[in-house]
Amino acid sequence: MARVFNFSAGPSMLPEAVLQQAQREMLDWQGSGMSVMEMSHRGKHFMAIAEQMKADLIELLAVPAGYQVLFLQGGATAQFAMIPQNILNGKTKACYVNTGAWSTAAIKEAGKYCEVGLAASSEASSFTTIPAVADWRIDTEAAYLHYTSNETIHGVEFSDVPEVGGLPLVCDMSSNILSRPVDVSRYGIIYAGTQKNMGPSGVTVVIVRDDLVGLEAKNTPAVFSYAQQAKADSMLNTPATYNWYLLGLTLQWLKGEGGVAAIEQRNIRKAQKLYDAIDNSSLYRNPVDKPFRSRMNVPFVLHDPALDKEFLALAERSGLSTLAGHRSVGGMRASIYNAMPEAGVDALIAFMAEFERTH
Known part of the structure; x- marks a missing residue:
């Protein structure tokens, strides 16, 4: 059967070379005698896969020192709740910019944990534009400012990193991460589901600055704590091992493409x-x-x-x-x-x- 050109918004098409390599290694990963999906996540074979995958992502995104790189579950949707749980740090307010459906979802979920201040919104234009940053209403008492860099449903994208003063900048990059260079040092948190540019669904990459780790509320479940996940190398619970492997193959493919x-x-x-x-x-x-x-x-x-x-x-x-x-x-x-x-x-x-x- 001939493969189609798959224009799905996600899960999206994967590089054919990645699928072919996964096919070759399905029953026997590099002489191990087992499939990756059968491996213990604590075993030497999978640990090698995990270490290489993390190193490749850090290299591709040029993640500077002073950040934790986590590989979690629950999709970007889980981060809508985990972000306020982890970094409100006693504050009661957070700023959000609404540029589409996924911004709207993040705002709704954050409202369960704090007062959400709307810094800007393009809802009146049916989300066909992005409000000028100079016109944003930024509450300097807020714990952070959140925006979505690319809205998959409405097709709007930020071309630059917004300047938000001293607030930690939090960004959902699920649908454009690794599609263009980004200055990670401008952000407090970058998060992204993998099912657009990085691999299959089932993994969420979270890049969080060290000073925002360990601030979680006392009642935050351990599996939702950035500090606990960082301490456990994202293996506080058994990770989605095969998806980590496919993420790693996709990163290697991207390196090979330049x-x-x-x-x-x-x-x-x-x-x-x-x-x-x-x-x-x-x-x-x-x-x-x-x-x-x-x-x-x-x-x-x-x-x-x-x-x-x-x-x-x-x-x-x-x-x-x-x-x-x-x-x-x-x-x-x-x-x-x-x-x-x-x-x-x-x-x-x-x-x-x-x-x-x-x-």
Whole structure:
């Protein structure tokens, strides 16, 4: 069976080379006589996998000294609660910026633990833009400021790190981590689910500055404590071992592709091609303000919504899979993460042009 170009927002497509290596090593990892998914997480074979995976991530993101790098469970959704549990440090307020569905979810969950101050919101524009940082209302008494760097559903992305004064900056990078260089030292916490650019679902990367570790509330469960997880090398409970392994393979693949700087240039080309095709069309439209268009998630609508079902059905038959927009917004969405080759974007553009010609 031929593989399709999978435009899913997540879990997303993985590099074919990663899947092939996992296939080769399925029954016998490097002469160990066992599959990775059978290994003890305390055994020497898996410890070697874990150490290499962590080292590769630190290298790719250029994580400086003074940070803990954790590999947890529960997805980014668990972090919506764990962040206030861990770093409120006796304060009662936190600032949030609302730029889409995932920001909204983070705000709702944080409200169970503290008073949420809305520093800025683009809800009035249906989340098609990002408010100017100069206009944000930042409460200097807050424990931290949280934002989502890329909204997968609405397709808006920050191109720069916002300057928020002295507050610890907390960022959900689930859908654009490793897609462009980032200055980790500007952040208190970076967190990301792995199912977009780093591997399969089941692992959440948390990069937390040392001064924010050990501040958790007394009633915080040990498994939710950054300090306890750091002390246990993210193995306070049995980790998702096979997912760690696949994360490690994906990081090695990215290094082989030239690292984050090289993959960014590929991502720029892919996104520009697709946005140009949309902008030069009379059938398709992207609703996002151009300065804030996401390189990772490209939503678009057809001028005649009655054509949506036919578009999706024909695309699927053409090997272009999972292009339906999120159920909350409709339309189409092409997620073009690191593993999506330029050939996939070219195939989508060609299909869109032919569909427009015949409709």
